[in-house]
Amino acid sequence: MTTPTEVTRPHGRVRIDSYLDGGGERSLADDVLDGLTRPFKELPPKHFYDARGAELFDRICELPEYYPTRTERAILRERADEIAAETGAAELVELGSGTAAKTRVLLDALESAGTLRRYIPLDVTESMVRMSAETLVREYPDLAVHGVVGDFERHLNEVPEPLGPRIVAFLGGTIGNFPPGSRRRFLRQIARLLGPEDFLLMGTDLVKDPGVLEAAYDDAQGVTAEFNRNVLHVLNRELDADFDPEGFEHVALFDERHEWIEMRLRARRAQTATVRALDMTVDFDAGEELRTEISAKFTLERATGDLAAAGLELVHWLTDADEMFALSLSRLRG
Numbered sequence: 602m603t604t605p606t607e608v609t610r611p612h613g614r615v616r617i618d619s620y621l622d623g624g625g626e627r628s629l630a631d632d633v634l635d636g637l638t639r640p641f642k643e644l645p646p647k648h649f650y651d652a653r654g655a656e657l658f659d660r661i662c663e664l665p666e667y668y669p670t671r672t673e674r675a676i677l678r679e680r681a682d683e684i685a686a687e688t689g690a691a692e693l694v695e696l697g698s699g700t701a702a703k704t705r706v707l708l709d710a711l712e713s714a715g716t717l718r719r720y721i722p723l724d725v726t727e728s729m730v731r732m733s734a735e736t737l738v739r740e741y742p743d744l745a746v747h748g749v750v751g752d753f754e755r756h757l758n759e760v761p762e763p764l765g766p767r768i769v770a771f772l773g774g775t776i777g778n779f780p781p782g783s784r785r786r787f788l789r790q791i792a793r794l795l796g797p798e799d800f801l802l803m804g805t806d807l808v809k810d811p812g813v814l815e816a817a818y819d820d821a822q823g824v825t826a827e828f829n830r831n832v833l834h835v836l837n838r839e840l841d842a843d844f845d846p847e848g849f850e851h852v853a854l855f856d857e858r859h860e861w862i863e864m865r866l867r868a869r870r871a872q873t874a875t876v877r878a879l880d881m882t883v884d885f886d887a888g889e890e891l892r893t894e895i896s897a898k899f900t901l902e903r904a905t906g907d908l909a910a911a912g913l914e915l916v917h918w919l920t921d922a923d924e925m926f927a928l929s930l931s932r933l934r935g
């Protein structure tokens with residue numbers, strides 16, 4: 602068990618535990634050492650999300666091309682009462698909670714059902730966890746919020762013990778950021794947060810026309826391009842590096858074989874960056890690419906197979922009329 606590096610003492614109904622100081626930086630350094638020395642350079646997507654990255658992601662969610670957020674919200678609006686009735690959840694644990702914008706739909710339904718007691722947002726972006734916690738306790742007078750600032754790949758053990766039946770929500774299609782093997786391993790870790798009365802509610806973007814997918818990750822206003830380049834700003838600030846973000850072009854492409862979107866940064870010219878904190882230099886050939894995200898797209902079969910590999914069984918598959926996005930409600934196999 603890790604000791605929180607910073608704890609806001611239980612104050613009213615909000616408590617925030619942070620597990621990232623120091624550790625977060627180490628993980629960025631490890632990922633840079635590992636990912637930028639590979640033959641095909643790569644960084645994990647969690648490093649997009651400093652305060653600016655989180656804000657840019659929020660803008661992406663409002664873009665006309667970015668259908669996942671509004672579609673997932675519409676499914677939630679339509680089915681939240683049913684989910685509340687089925688689960689009788691006293692608490693909602695949300696992994697990668699961000700601004701918790703869509704979460705309100707679930708909280709409203711659980712509150713109306715009279716079962717809601719606590720919300721536990723877990724996210725790497727501290728400002729988001731704090732802001733959503735403070736806002737939600739004002740909006741929901743009987744709700745306790747226990748925020749966890751952490752990395753869901755390292756800090757799931759820090760999710761507090763349940764107060765009653767719980768829903769673990771993993772929305773926004775974030776599960777698609779894991780490659781298939783890691784995805785199943787991560788789902789097994791999530792399953793450990795569940796008891797026999799608990800449910801996983803997971804958002805998955807669905808396989809569809811590549812043109813629609815690629816537009817969602819390469820919008821006309823260039824917000825996604827800024828979000829993608831933001832990772833270089835994070836490296837410059839956190840690791841005293843000198844990457845030139847404008848020296849890289851945003852690339853989004855659908856890999857039909859793997860059925861995932863890839864976001865890459867392509868060097869506009871040959872260049873060398875220095876990462877002073879790690880005493881390393883990183884060379885790019887002109888046109889060389891750095892992969893910054895994969896976002897796997899799902900079918901019912903793929904989702905069911907992944908859940909089964911983690912010991913979970915599908916209870917409901919909730920989708921929109923155009924089958925753009927799906928929410929799966931699952932529980933431990935009996």
Ligand SMILES: C[S@@+](CC[C@H](N)C(=O)[O-])C[C@H]1O[C@@H](n2cnc3c(N)ncnc32)[C@H](O)[C@@H]1O
Binds near residue numbers: 658700
């Ligand atoms: C695609 S956004 C989804 C946000 C929100 N759940 C939604 O549905 O709109 C991914 C969220 O997960 C968070 N995140 C990404 N990697 C993470 C990690 N390893 N640990 C904790 N949070 C992470 C990001 O900060 C961001 O808020």
